[in-house]
Amino acid sequence: MFLNSAHVNGKSGISRLMFTTLMILILFTMSGIAAAQDGGVLRVGMNAPENLDPATGSNDPEILFNGTIYDYLIDVRPDNTLAPNLASGWEMSDDGLTYTFALVEGVQFHDGSDFTAADVVFTFERLKAVESAALGLLGDFEVAADGDYTVVFTLAGLNADFLYGIASRFAFILKEGTENPGVLGEGDDVFSNFIGTGPFVLAEYSAGERAFLTANENYWIEGQPMLGGIEFLFIDDSLTQIDALRSGAVDFIFKLDVSQVATLEGESDIVITEVVSNQHPLIRIRSDEGHLGEDARIRQAFRLTTNREELLLTVQEGRGLVGNNDPIGPTYGDFFAEIDNPAFDSAAACDLIQEATGEARLGPIDFYVDNALNFESLAVALQQQWSEGCIDVNILMRESGVYYANNEWMEVDLGITGWGHRPVPQIYLNIMVAGDAVWNEAHFADAEVDELIAQASVTADTMARAEIYAQISTILAERGPYVIPWFSSLIGAASSIVEGLEMHPFPGLTDFRSVSIND
Amino acid sequence: MIRYVIRRIMLLVFTMFITSIIIFALTQLLPGDIARLVLGRDASPVALEEFRETHHLNDSVPVQYANWLKGFITGDWGRSFTRGNPQVRPLIMDRLANTARLGVMILVLSVPLSILLGVVAALNEDGILDSIIAVFSLAVVGLPEFVTGVVLINVFAHQLDWFPSVSFVSSSYSFGDWLRALFLPSLTATLVLLAYIARMTRAGVIDELKKPYVRTATLKGLPQRQIIVKHVLRNALMPTITVIALSMGWLAGGLVVIEQVFNFPGLGRELVDAVTAKNTPVLQAIVMLIIFVYASANLVADVMYGILNPRIRLE
Amino acid sequence: MEDAIIRVENLFIDYRLGKTWHNVIHDVTLNIRPDTIHGLVGESGSGKSTLALALMRYLAPNARIPSGNITFDGQDLLSKSTREMRDIWGQLISLVPQDSLAALNPSYTVGDQIAEITRRHMGIARRESAERAVEMLHRVKISDPADVAKRYPHQLSGGMLQRVAIAMALSTSPKFLILDEPTTALDVTTQVVILDLFRALIHDNHAAALYVSHDLGTIAQLCDDVTVLYGGEIMESAPVKTLFAAPTHPYTIGLLRSLPRYSEESESRLETIAGIAPSLANRPTGCVFAPRCPIANSQCHAEKPPLTATDDGGLVRCWRWRDVATEGLGEQPKVPLSQAVSAETDKPLLAARNIVKHFGSRSVFDKLTGQLFSPVRAVDDASITIRHHSTLGLVGESGSGKTTLARCIVALNSADSGEIELDELPISNRLNERPKTMLRDMQMVFQNPADTLNPYHTVGQALGRTLKRLSLDALSPAEIESRVVDLLQSVRLTADYAQRYPAELSGGEKQRVAIARAFAADPALVVADEPTSSLDASVQAVIMNLLKDLRIEKGASYLLISHDLDVIAYLADWIAVMYLGQIVEEGSTHAVYASPYHPYTEALISAIPTPDPAIDNPIIYLEGEVPSAKNIPSGCRFHTRCPRKIGAICETEEPPWQDAGEGHCIRCHIDVAELIRQQNSPQEQRRGTR
């Protein structure tokens, strides 16, 4: 029993008493765990991580879980800036094609072995081997160790976002030779594939149920972690997560459904944090030949008859920023170009439809919606708005897994896709907007845009880059295949006893090292 | 009797075999590429291929099935596709243990109470008490668990704040915490079972009361209490025992909704997860286990029935 | 009369149906003296069981006693609470129930259930009561009482259970016993043993008993006094000998006359009682029997007659009993039966040879596991022949296979082997291989009138459909309709019956419709399986007359199946006796009845209770039970119970057929001549005499 009973919410004393007196027999004995350090245990309620492989596990719970075990070379701070971590510093060659990283010395893995350059090489080679999504920003590179504590990356071409690639959320530093990262072992070696240098050590794991990590006593940063341990409680149902927080069964939850935030607002012992991010639902109209959005006027009609302000206010309950027509949102500061969205004008949309198709109304079109977050409400509201603009749609809700796994999201004419927050806008352009991008789900191909994207990727200067992005935004507002109703605020909630918690715009990257529990 | 049990076990094995084929076939039809489902949409083709290779998904379906069957029989139930690929058997057994705890609590709550209600109603046939119990059970018996569950959460967890609305398992739980956590889900299932068992008991007792042997016992001059307890209940409760055993089977598979409502990490929730994740090894194992528990409960019911009922016992 | 143990005075009982009360027992007065057995006879619905249980102050929940008195041993039972009655029930008054299997708790051994009653009333310890239970079982002549005490009810045969029931009833030496149709479900050879046991035990205990039955035969054989109940009222009450010798009530007379009996002059009709018993809802204001009474006058219809003492010390409820006593009822007009038996009789209409039918197929599982399996050998090599325009009576006790044999002949069951010939042409054993003409030639009347007609089809539909299916030529709807009316008339029903549903018919009427259906397409052979066994005596007579009439009118032959030799003897001109799947004796009715050579037939005929206490035939008691058809004894099947068994040959060799002349054949190792000698020996005469 490592948990001090004061953590259990004391509100229901009467019934507790009632039931303690009912303790007639002891059914189960809880396996005791080595006493935790000072600082208490943070209990995090989140969806169960499905893919524990650091190189491929990509969603918040997966990253959050692995982030406690492993460290990055470079961290991305909540404000999207970079901070040294296992890499104490780095240098870029003048031609911009060679990066040299100095590593922190004296760092040990959980099994006591030393962290060296070989581990870094292993990690990045593995990213290449499994074609991790991290390569999206890393581009083509070679990696080599130079002694035990220096690593040299050689780039095939200019890449202004290379450091963000090194800081990619998939780039957890693994121990050299780890065979099946993220796969549970047998018997005593059950966690032998979970060896990192991270602040916490995996002590217990029950798939789909819970995981418990103890503080890494030999962590390389003095005084960290401050917590004695972290317990992840896997709760797939968002409502249940809220209930769990309210009843004191967990201390921290994130990515709350906006419509449920109000439930927590009256609670005095719960602190709600809201972080603006670039996470957004992407309404995309497939625009290659023979598809719905082949004609730019149709795409424009969708934009005209989508009332972003109202959607943000109603469906998103005002938690976020008004969306636009491309994935470069206001959180990127200088990179964001303020281009006024066309005013909601359903009559104009009807005219465009009439013009483009010769028919009074368009549709009904099958509207595929990823069954995530509040997308269902969004779809229903869009159905209404679009209907005013002479577009009729049939909503088809798709389980996220099925939608993406079946590649439906790449095929359908009209759909809503969820896109998470990324530290730099370039990644969206590389993987989603460019004509040859892997996930060009809209099948949008515009030579002018492609040219601008390529240009931006080698432009290191912020202002120059912002200029290019503004051009892209302008083009996409005119003839792009996207409608983005809003950029979401991410909402987390923590018990007021949790201190030092700063939620990341990509909540999976939230840093627990300086978090503590204060009873 | 032994022959009968052997026969039943053979039928059980047959049923499990057929069902395993059906489930396996269905999972092949489940939409979505398993590898992509597990690895997520960022997964690269290489990673997908590696996943398929690791889990032998490139073999033909009959080969996959044969491998699974061989493994299942020899106790190697394979590894889950997701969540760190744990061994399926310990994973499922752990879930089963949780569900069993819930089940025990449900039975402890519902069985004595429902039998009592049923007997009281029967002895008071068409009286006021009987009508009250009848209306209560008719009203409750058909209510979906999610309705009763949601109402109970609302009243006992949200309004009164007596019990937690979530009953996930934490290692820090004391026995008292366990009881508290299990109370609402148990109550939800109890309400469904209570009405059901009480109705069956009532019908059984009323049926028996009409039988000529009750008249014989009365006309032997036996006291009423002895007639009810020794003669009537002995026979009337036999069908009830079957009902209780059957409801144990129901508990094994039917707790899906309740476990979902209360986020309880039991077999039912694992099953829903396995279906959505197309996690075939886990899905197969759970379905087999549920069928096994269900059929075993049936078998135990029949054997108990046979032991209590000399007419069957000696045939 | 003063020393009566139980005294019932002017008892009324009402039943509540819905919101109204219906009178079911009306002004009953009854006295039963110690050491006598009082018979209570009545047809179904007469209220005899209600009355019997009321004597124990035991009423159904929806019954009440509005007025009357029941005094038992000087105590007023009606003023007692149920709690007080529990000290009397089982100790002073005991019940021997109708169906012992249902009346015993299936979950306790019979020993337990007997011991329970002595523990309750005699306050003895568990062990002692168990010993006493064994002793009681010994007293009812159970050969292995200690073993039987440990058995559960379902493991015992009907006869055995009846012994257990009487052992239980007598274990506290009660002063008064109620026997509620205790032998109805038993075969005659068992019944005769049980009745004998009852009589001996009741008299040994000096108890009084009320014996309730619908069977005048057993009443005559067992009882000292008898009360006849009709419509909830006592019609007549008298010492048994008086009542049977000189009945004074028209109903009693009618009842006695309607019983079929073997007589030399077989081409006669039974006398019947017209009409049907009154329903509860509309009880006649006058004499309850008046609507059916052949001599009822206006007074009878208007006023209820009082219970009057007769000169013989009996009681009778009739305005005209003196007239009856002096003049009798008069004979019913004899309807002459046309000269029936034609010259063709020697030619067989139907011949069934070496029919074998075994039941109980092995399940797929059994086959897989190669489980050993013994089938029920229901019919095991039986042959019968039915001649044109004749009736073959197939008689046997339950389990003898007689019904299965008949069903094989009409192909409702397909015989496993054996040949069936109709008009000397072989026909298939399978129903679906028989052409329509053969279906028309063979029809069947079923045992149970309750399910013989589809409750959802009208009588007209049932008959019309049969006509349509089986008639030679295509009939128009109008033709069918008129033929339906003809058919109804031929079974003495009016045309409006065509519109009725079976639920609106009485049992006898249903059976008549069933007979009409069988005759719809002029069959050559009608198989009648116990056509009257579930009917009351007065109704049975009507049906039997009808069957007899139709045979002559329509020129059909019958295969008549019955356990009741009286019925067979009355209707059949040829008898085949069946035992454990085989025919053991056959011959003309006259020959078999007059001289039953086979030891089984001999015992069977001797066991029939004659509804005449004056006749005191010697009875042959058979030992043990009928063996199971799953496990048929080797050699002669009857050797396990045969009183004339001659030795090892009976156990090892199948007996040969012997012809005693004129087609009268038996299957026995003993020579016919030797059998005749044994049967006539004086020793023999004494053996079974009561």
Add this chain to the structure above:
Amino acid sequence: MEQNLTNVESFGASHSFTTRFGKFLKQLAERPLSLIGTFIVVLFLFIAVTGPLIAPHGYDEFMRDDEGALMRRTEPSLQHPFGTDKDGRDIFSRVIWGTREIILLPGIATTIAVILGTSIGLTVGYYGGWFDEIVSQLMDSLLSIPALVLALVMLGTFGQSEIGIIIVVVLLYTPIVARIIRSTTLNIRTLGYIEAAKLRGESTPYILFREILPGVLPALVVEAALRFSYAIFLIASLGFLGLGVPPPSPSWGRMVEEARGEYLQAPWALWAPVIAIALLVVGVNLMADGLRRIFRHEIDKVS
């Protein structure tokens, strides 16, 4: 005595259809609870049929106030008797529209299951033998898979659609109906009137549907009512688990699931569908119980 009693007030099994139906209604009316149940069911049927006429708004229509702002989570009022939900839709209208689905889907599914189950049960029960043994064994195998397990796997396969749901319910309930009809048929097939039909050479379909089926009907009616109530139960549960008919169609189960997250802000959004489900299920149960009481005698005769 018993025989006489039943003669006086013999139940059913006779008379023309209309008199039987009249008698049936009278019997139903005799028990107030059954009457209430029937009334509830009839009421919901009426709502299902006339839904579009009664419902003041469309099920996916957004309510706006005078200024054109969405009326989200407004409390019940005269204008919106059950209030509005988080998307600003009129809950009263959604409940009314939802009646269609919750009546229609179980109705269709139950009907198909009853027809299929009856056909299988009649055939299997009538023929018996190894055919019966094999079919019954397969049915038992199917029945030993818990309902929701099968539903989950099947819906995962077929996708969420009306057809998928109907197939699942049919697959689940056909064996149950077949089993009951089979055992009733087993009892009826040995009765005299069936044998009489065989002896006049009737075809098997005639015997099955004209001779046996009417006798099975009372049990069937009761079973169908029961199945209907379970189908409502199941389909509502599937809606709750998110496996029901896809949005925005107003499925009561889904409405409960959506609203239970809003219980503090908009409790009315939860109570309306919860009470509707409860009312309908209780109504069907009461009606089924009434039917069982009425047909008890006829069912007892053949089971």
